[in-house]
Amino acid sequence: MRRWLRHHRYALQVALRRLRGHGLSSLANILVIALMLVVPLLGAAALQSAQPLMRQLAVNPELTLFLTPGLDTAAQQALQARIRTEADEQVAQVRLIPAAQAMDELRADPAWAQAFDALPANPLPDTLVVTLKDTDAPTRIADTLMQAWQHWPGVDRIQLDSDWVRRLESLLALLRTGLTLLAGAVLIVVLATVFNTVRLQALTQREEIAVARLVGATEPFVRRPFLYVGALTGLAASLLAWLLAGLALIPLNRMLERFTHTYDLEWVLHLPPPADLLSAGALTVLLGAVAARLSVTRHTRF
Template sequence: MKRWLLHHRYALLLALRRLYRHPFSSLANVVVIALMLTVPILGAAILQSSQPLARQLAVTPELTLFLAADTTAAQQQALLQRVRAESGADIADAQLMPRDQALRQLRADPAWAQALDALGDNPLPDALIVTLRDSDTPVRQARQLADTWRQWPGVEHVQMDSEWVQRLETLLSFIRVGLGMLAVAVAVVVLATVFNTVRLQALTQRDEIAVVRLVGATESFVRRPFLYLGAITGLAASLLALLLAWLALAPLNALLGRFAQSYGIHWAMQLPAPQDLLLSGILVIFLGAIAARLSVTRHTRF
C-alpha cells in the first residue's frame, strides 16, 4: 500500500512538473476548455432561472368549457361539480360564467359595447372557466384535460387559453436541446485538447520513457503521470470556467434586472446547484483522464 501511494505521489509531482515546464501551452489548453465549459454553465443558469420566472407572470393557464345552449342551470352546476371532483388534483379553481355575466363584462369594454348593441340578443354561451395548477408539463396537462372534457355531454367546445405556456415550453425545450449539444461539443473539445497535449508530451519525452522501460518500469508506471496530467487539466479548466461564469453573471444580472423591472417582475440568474457543478467537474476530470489514457496508449508504443 505504501509503495502504491509513493508511485501515485511520484506521478502527481511529475505531472505538475511537466505542466510547469510548459506554462504557456498548458495555460492555453486550460483556457480553451474553460471557455467551452463556461457557455453551458451560463445556459444552465438561464434555464434554471427561467422556471420561477414563469410563475411570476400575470397570466395563468386556463381552459374554457363552452356549454351547449340547451344546458339547464342544474346541469351546469352538475358539470362544475364533476370538474372539481374528477380533476381536483390538476386544477386550482373552477367557476361558472353565465352568459349574462359574460355579456356585462364585455359591455364594460368600450371596444365591444357598440358591436354588442347592434346584435340585439346575447350571442355568448354559458361557460366554465378552469384555472390549472402549476406543472412541469402544463401544455400536456391542459391537452389531456381538454380531450377528456370534450367527451362530456353538455360541453360543446373546449378552448385552451395557454398560448404563452406553449411558447415558454418550446423556448425551454430549445434551450435544453442546445445545452445537450453544447455538452457534446465540450466533451469533444476536452478529449481533443487533452489528447493532443499528452501526445506532444509523450513525443517530447520519448527518450526518457525508453530509458525508464529499460530499467524495468511497468506500463502503468509510465502512463500514470500522463493520466494525472489530463485530470489536472480538466480540474483547472473546471475551476476557471466556474470563475468566468460567476464573473459574467454580474453584468448580465444588472441588464436583466432593469429589463425585468420594466415589466414589474424580478429576474436574476444564479449558478446551477452545487451538486450539479460538482458532478460536471468530476465528468470533465474523468474525460481528461480518458483522453490522456487513449493518447498515451497510442503514442508511447516505441
C-alpha cells in the first residue's frame, strides 16, 4: 500500500512539474476548456431558474368542459363531484358556470350586449371550469385529463385555456435538447484538447521516457504522470469555469432585474446546485484522464 501511494505521489509531483514547465501552454488549454464549460453552465442556470418564473407568468392552466345542451342540474353536479373525486391530486378547483350566468356576464360588456339582444335564445352552454394544480408538467397532466374526460357522458367538448403553457414547455424542451448537444460538443473539446496536450508532452519527454524504460520503468509507471496531467487539467478547468460562470451571472442578473421589473416579475439566475457542479467537475476530470490515457497509449511507445 505504501509503495502504491509513493508511486502516485511521485506521479502527481511529476505532473505538476510538467504543467509548470509548460505554463503558458497549460494555462491556454485550461482557459479554452473552462470557456467551453461556462456556456453549458450558464444554460443550465437559465433553465433551472426558468421553472419558478413559469409559476409567476400567469394563472395555472384551466380546462373548460362544455356540457351537453339540456343536461340537468343534478347531472352537472354529479360531473363536478366526479372530477373532484377522481382527479383530486391534479385539480385545484372546479367551478360550475351555468349558461345564464355566462350570458349575464357577457351582457355586462357593452360590446356584447347588442349582439345578445338580437339572439332569440341563449346560445351558450353550461360549463365546468377546472383549474389544475401547480406542477412541473401541466401540459402533460392536462392532456391526460382531456383524453379521459372527453368520453364522459354529458361532456360535449373540452378546451385548454392556457395554450401558452404548451408553447413555453416546448421552448424549454428545445433549450434542453440544445443544451445536451452543447454538452456533447464540450465533451469532444475536452477530449481533443487534453489528447493533444498529452501528445505534445509525450513527444517532448520521449528521451526521458526511453531512459526510464532502460532502468526498468514499467508502462504504468511511465503513463501515470500523464494521466495526472489530464486529470489536473480537467480539475483546474472546472474550477475556473465555476468562477467565470459566477462572475458572468452578476451583470446578467442586473440586466434581468431591469427587464423583469417592468413586468412585475422576479427572475434571478443561479448556478446549478453544488451536487450538480461537483458531478460535472468529476466528469470533466474523468474525461481529462481518459483523453490522456488514450493519447499516452499511442505516443509513449518509442
